[in-house]
Amino acid sequence: MLDETLPQDLSTGHPAAALSADPAPGLAHDPGTGHRRPPRREFKARGSFTERCAGCNLPVLNCLCPYRASAESEARVWLITHPLEHLKPTNTGRLIRDVLPATEVFTWYRTAPDERLLALLDDPRFAPFVIFPDDQPDYAERVVGMEAVGAAKRKDKVPVFILLDGTWRQARRIFRKSDYLDRLPVLPLATSRVTRYRLRKPASQAHLCTAEVAAELLRQSGDGEAAQVLDDYFDAFNVSYAASRRYEKLEAPTAAMRRLLARHGG
Template sequence: MLDETGQADLADHAPETGHSQTPEAGHYHDPATGHSRPPRREFKARGSFTERCPGCNLPVLNCLCPYRVNAESEARVWLITHPLEHLKPTNTGRLIRDVLPDTEVFTWYRTVPDERLLALLDDPRFAPFVIFPDDQPDYADRVVDMAVVGEVKASGRTPVFILLDGTWRQARRIFRKSPYLDRLPVLPLATTRLTRYRLRKPASQAHLCTAEVAAELLRQSGDEHAAQVLDDYFDAFNVSYDASRRYEKLEQPTAAMRRLLACQGE
């Protein structure tokens, strides 16, 4: 949920079905739907020719796989991800899924919502909250605070944090153009935390990336261990990727990396 970069919107149309395409034909695999979809233009971002680890997608120079740790949490995270985010190796939504195995990832298309997402939204076991700022009056009646999450837990239901994974412009579009979200409570993240993300320039230091948002929500809702593991994994990702951009090999694990390694032995 960072920056304001404007790009051709692949999310206006649903993924094509009925035939498969190969990467050589210029298509990419949608990890959420399983469909193959052609990008509007060839993706050649800086670092696109870097040799990457197939496990963590980081440059092999500083692979993140040795520090991967699973954690349990009472709350769950569902990501509604803009298609362009799947193309970005700097996307932090994948870190949440690495740490929390129950994380769900859905690709957003404006015209055809994901049927599995719609089914889960109707599942009485879950109490979903859309994480979004409370800065507009037209949905003020839907805004709740973290105390409601505690009430949901007390009732025996599982709270779900729905994160809109994309730039701020894309996230606002997802929020406004997804009628199935209109009936859900809106939970703004109240925090004084400033971003530690080094890989994209935010419009404001108060704009946290997706993994940071998830960690703060987990911490505030009582899943402190999961929050710490995700925070440490995010820091390991941040440092490793930043060093790889400078073609610098990390010779010693950071404090966050050492905590993750310690968790693996527990």
């Protein structure tokens, strides 16, 4: 749900593009919704001057576009993304939307909840679950297990995994400061999986990045094929980006890349 170093119990639109200037002085567009928002200081991270592919936002040295693949799943993923995550090319939330086109991305603002998100939370077709650790007693009565996802399916509901996409500190703030999430069940991710993410240093190997969390949730809830495609796409992203940081051109596709190519006859 959360961020690129999200605790394993849980971890955007497409990142890297700076907020576009609005014709009205002093305003800018939110990259997730298009709404006007107050401007922020220009974001300049290491590698901000790297030549990037317009399609995948990776350095052109190891473009990810040939490996992009889509999959279908019974469950859906909705991302509530901190505004700064949109600007980070290392954000993996966007990989989920590449693989699962039905993924929804909402930018979080404490005082301005996204109206589309609020409407979807009230839609009786969906059974949303907030992915978050069960480490605090004040919401213990809301904590459920993966069996609740199966129960939702048996009621012909579409299970939805709501991932809070940001740093761990940002994710906690989103969870605590979003009243509209208070009525939803909390689903902690129970897994022994360790992270394979190379682009940000986690506090622990048990802290999974956003895409890894989504893949593990899909796998545990029965969407095995979608989970495998997302895992492979994440691996392709991870390896490609890491090689580009070393200014190395990948000479041959990895096993995950070959599986992705095979999905569309590549």
